[in-house]
Amino acid sequence: MSFVTPDQPRRAADARGAGARPPGRAGPPRRVPLPRAGQPRRSHAPLAVAALVAAGGAALTSWLPVAVVLWLFQVSEGAASLPGAARAGAAGWLLGHGVPLATATGPLGLAPLAVTALAGWRLIRAGVHASRAIGVRGTRSPGRTLAVATAVGVSYGLLGALVAVLVGAGGPGVSPVRAGLTLAVVGALAAGAGAARTTRVAEVVTAGAPMPLREGARAGLVAALVLLGAGAAVAGLAVATGGGDAADLIGAYRTGVAGQAGITLVSLAYAPNVTVWSASYLLGPGFALGTDTVVRTSEVSVGALPALPLVAGLPSGPVDGLESAVVLAVPVLVGMVTGWLHARPLLRSTPAERGPLPWRRLLAPAALAGPVAGVLLGVAAQASGGPLGGGRLAEVGPSGWQVALATTMVIGGGALLGAAATRWLTRLAR
Structure with a gap:
């Protein structure tokens, strides 16, 4: 025989109203609140880091084929050397961007446009990757697009000046200042095209024309x-x-x-x-x-x-x-x-x-x-x-x-x- 005090039913009701489970009864599964629309789900990379990584990736993927081709020449002559092929590939890579080389027979400035096209494509992708990394995709912001283009261009120009110093140390003469400025301009223009496409600024400009x-x-x-x-x-x-x-x-x-x-x-x-x-x-x-x-x-x-x-x-x-x-x-x-x-x-x-x-x-x-x-x-x-x-x-x-x-x-x-x-x-x- 059990006794129930008058205030026990009211306490049970209050407990159920507060979300407590009654004894012996399974409650509904607990719901986890989803993030609101527009709320960032992850942290974004700083612009400087994203631009440097994207520019470095573009430089590496456009330099490597040139180094492999020139390594084949060294293999045929029986003087294969990875440092030599790397330096020669770097010189050809700079030449593909329009940076002239000073050789014993005179200036060499005929740029292989296939290397130029490869570098341009990789720089466009660098602008896309950097824009996504800092979280400006679809923002339609001209300022952020310009910031991405400038950051990638500066990073690419610094890499070009460094490569020019390394090439000039044991190979054809090349001006680090000219290499840095040339690659900075090329990098900013190409990366700006990729960034404008990612941020959809290009759509805004096209629609307004x-x-x-x-x-x-x-x-x-x-x-x-x-x-x-x-x-x-x-x-x-x-x-x-x-x-x-x-x-x-x-x-x-x-x-x-x-x-x-x-x-x-x-x-x-x-x-x-x-x-x-x-x-x-x-x-x-x-x-x-x-x-x-x-x-x-x-x-x-x-x-x-x-x-x-x-x-x-x-x-x-x-x-x-x-x-x-x-x-x-x-x-x-x-x-x-x-x-x-x-x-x-x-x-x-x-x-x-x-x-x-x-x-x-x-x-x-x-x-x-x-x-x-x-x-x-x-x-x-x-x-x-x-x-x-x-x-x-x-x-x-x-x-x-x-x-x-x-x-x-x-x-x-x-x-x-x-x-x-x-x-x-x-x-x-x-």
């Missing part, structure tokens, strides 16, 4: 890429046609399999340079392979050339007749196709009841395509050239301003003609 400007920039970029593709096709065809001469040039080195593989890889590193030169050849200005030399459709004047496989594809003389007309028509056709690609979707999206699309709306972006493509190819042409020592090889590559001017005129005129022809044909079809 006028529609004709965006369409013209897009058309100019497409035209520049198609021109480079045409240049690569022509250069590849020329090298393939002279494949026997290229094989003889490689075999003339007599450096064994490893050395010949190294020569081939060096040639591939300069393949983007040859692509730009070929595009300049199609556009008309051509390029130089030494002082007082020129290679263009109307004139070929060259002297003694270095024994490299890429020179096997050089034209033997000027082109004339039908061949000349076909070569010169390629850039014009690229411009016309660019204008057609721009005008066709605009004309299709305009309802017939609204009347014809205004000429200004149609032709303004087409006119902008020429200057945009001209700037892009002009910069590429300027970056693709440089000295290969002193003497007559002190001038190699195309003229940047001539390529920019020719591209602006040819692509701009072709795009206007293609857009106008597309509008006329569309009206006839309706």
Whole structure:
């Protein structure tokens, strides 16, 4: 027999109301509160640390392939040395950023654009990684984007100056100040592009730009890429046609399999340079392979050339007749196709009841395509050239301003003609 006092039921109810479990009864599982939206779940890295790690990773991954290629040369000569390959790779890495080297035969400033493209891509990824590490992803903050770009650029410049000091201690001469400033600028620009994409500042800037400007920039970029593709096709065809001469040039080195593989890889590193030169050849200005030399459709004047496989594809003389007309028509056709690609979707999206699309709306972006493509190819042409020592090889590559001017005129005129022809044909079809 049990006795219950009058206040016991009330105490039990109060205990259950307070969250206590009654005896002999299992309660619900305990809930753990989740973090609120926007609340950081982990601490972020300091900007200086994130920028230094990202810049160091970009430098390491773009230097390593160059060091491996140059190590192959040392293996073929029986003098393989890891410190020597590392120092030579560092010199080639600096050269890929446009930092000239002082050698016994004169200045060496012809940058392998394949190394330049690899370093640029890794720097863009460095801007992405640094932005994520400090927690500014999707913030749309121009200030934070600029801070990331500056921090990565400064870190990359310091690494470049340090590498220049190490290279100059036992190899070709190089200015640490110039190396540091050059790599800082390159690093800041490339990392800024990656950071702007990560923070979505690029979307804000693009959305705020006028529609004709965006369409013209897009058309100019497409035209520049198609021109480079045409240049690569022509250069590849020329090298393939002279494949026997290229094989003889490689075999003339007599450096064994490893050395010949190294020569081939060096040639591939300069393949983007040859692509730009070929595009300049199609556009008309051509390029130089030494002082007082020129290679263009109307004139070929060259002297003694270095024994490299890429020179096997050089034209033997000027082109004339039908061949000349076909070569010169390629850039014009690229411009016309660019204008057609721009005008066709605009004309299709305009309802017939609204009347014809205004000429200004149609032709303004087409006119902008020429200057945009001209700037892009002009910069590429300027970056693709440089000295290969002193003497007559002190001038190699195309003229940047001539390529920019020719591209602006040819692509701009072709795009206007293609857009106008597309509008006329569309009206006839309706």
